[in-house]
Amino acid sequence: MMWVQKKIYLLIALCCLVGIGAGGTMVQAADGAESYNYSYWGLTTVAPAAYQANVLWNGESIGAGAFKEPSDFHVTEDQQIYVLDSGNNRVVVLDNKFQQVQTISSFVHGGKEETFNNPQGLFVTGNKQLVVADTGNKRIVQLDQSNNLIKVIEAPKSDMLNEKFDFQPVRVVVDKAQRIYVMSTGVYDGFMEFSPDGTFTSFVGANKVFFNPTDYLWKMLSTKAQKSQMVMFTPTEFTNLDIDQEGFIYATNGQESGNVKKLNAQGNDILRRNGYFAPEGDIRYRTADGPSRLIDIDVGDSEIFSILDGKRGRIFTYDGDGHLLYVFGGMGNQMGQFNTPVAIERLGDEFLVLDKALGEITVFQTTEYGRTLNEAVRAYYNGDEDKAYSLYQQTINMNSNLEFAYAGIGKSLLRQGDYHEAMKYFKESMDQKDYSKAFLLYRKEVLREYFPGIMTGVLLVIVCWFGISKYRKRKGVKKVAFMEQ
Numbered sequence: 001m002m003w004v005q006k007k008i009y010l011l012i013a014l015c016c017l018v019g020i021g022a023g024g025t026m027v028q029a030a031d032g033a034e035s036y037n038y039s040y041w042g043l044t045t046v047a048p049a050a051y052q053a054n055v056l057w058n059g060e061s062i063g064a065g066a067f068k069e070p071s072d073f074h075v076t077e078d079q080q081i082y083v084l085d086s087g088n089n090r091v092v093v094l095d096n097k098f099q100q101v102q103t104i105s106s107f108v109h110g111g112k113e114e115t116f117n118n119p120q121g122l123f124v125t126g127n128k129q130l131v132v133a134d135t136g137n138k139r140i141v142q143l144d145q146s147n148n149l150i151k152v153i154e155a156p157k158s159d160m161l162n163e164k165f166d167f168q169p170v171r172v173v174v175d176k177a178q179r180i181y182v183m184s185t186g187v188y189d190g191f192m193e194f195s196p197d198g199t200f201t202s203f204v205g206a207n208k209v210f211f212n213p214t215d216y217l218w219k220m221l222s223t224k225a226q227k228s229q230m231v232m233f234t235p236t237e238f239t240n241l242d243i244d245q246e247g248f249i250y251a252t253n254g255q256e257s258g259n260v261k262k263l264n265a266q267g268n269d270i271l272r273r274n275g276y277f278a279p280e281g282d283i284r285y286r287t288a289d290g291p292s293r294l295i296d297i298d299v300g301d302s303e304i305f306s307i308l309d310g311k312r313g314r315i316f317t318y319d320g321d322g323h324l325l326y327v328f329g330g331m332g333n334q335m336g337q338f339n340t341p342v343a344i345e346r347l348g349d350e351f352l353v354l355d356k357a358l359g360e361i362t363v364f365q366t367t368e369y370g371r372t373l374n375e376a377v378r379a380y381y382n383g384d385e386d387k388a389y390s391l392y393q394q395t396i397n398m399n400s401n402l403e404f405a406y407a408g409i410g411k412s413l414l415r416q417g418d419y420h421e422a423m424k425y426f427k428e429s430m431d432q433k434d435y436s437k438a439f440l441l442y443r444k445e446v447l448r449e450y451f452p453g454i455m456t457g458v459l460l461v462i463v464c465w466f467g468i469s470k471y472r473k474r475k476g477v478k479k480v481a482f483m484e485q
Contacts, residue, residue, distance in 0.1 A: 259280050
């Protein structure tokens, strides 16, 4: 019933706000930064800035020469930064202080020196092997730590592929078993999976087709000429991917729903969507602007992940349950804004954003609010209830509008066994599911506490009733005997 009411109230709220359009007006934080979140009712609420831009790097400032349309970058476990300088057909390696370590622009293949041709994606494995989606040469190139060639993967031959299949890899990741997952232009069947020896094995995680039943009916009734003018019901392409420490692939695509996925080994989507709204970027926007266009995803520790909106230049970060933690970034000419953002990465607790058109890397550092919220999520993920409770309380003190944080406190209390107090916080966060769970546990707790007393009382009542009944019966017998005399 609560969910029906939610939809009714949300509809009323949207009707009241129709004058400002579907997206409404951007809420400004107190410090002037465009920082916000979304409430349970889908309304935009003010939030403190979780990240602030403080440094801007380009090819010239790091001593590598100007970047030309860089398209991807990757931060390794030892915090080296590999920048794919696509226009210059090279990979520039930096340390965590943004000092140049080396430049990789060629390798030896078959006794000859070869170069990259407009590469669009790269990945670095745990043992520092570099894997490049060499798009212009229609191949995947894998180099060892010393930049020696390990293997080249070219257009595969398989019954699963069309005879006219054109292999144009644009993004790539590698799992701990050395399986390679490739996103190739024009492929609608999912990511291409290659075995460690470079053999194509299967497709993973194909997007399902979503269509309007009315459109489908019209298509069934249309002539061939009319059908040719209609949009085909074909799956959308993925737009990017990342892989976490456990080997799960996180991916973004161009669909209007389900546009963030977490794929297991079987290619099934196991992403939890327990937040107020599914992870998809902005849920309120002007109709003329349209929804967010997700172009990159980055997975951190504790199942925290971030998505990049290429349309508005914003980074949206979520916890493992799908709750929106914070938003930062934007399009413009100021520090912390972009022209053509294409990729995001984490460097410790900092965020890096790569701008393709400007050839720049913007570094964002956490504020006190961002650090506290990140640590609260990590503490809860690691099962440290006391720490999570304390940190979520601090977060609420800094941002009382962050409704899901009340649920975080409630969950911490739930784990600690304080069911009655947990119910209060779940109610505050409109978390019906966990409220019901806490209520059932609290009811059992109350019954366990008072059951002995209740049963003792019931037994006493029964004993008294039998005693009185027996007494009355005996008294009645004596009275009859007396009358007979």
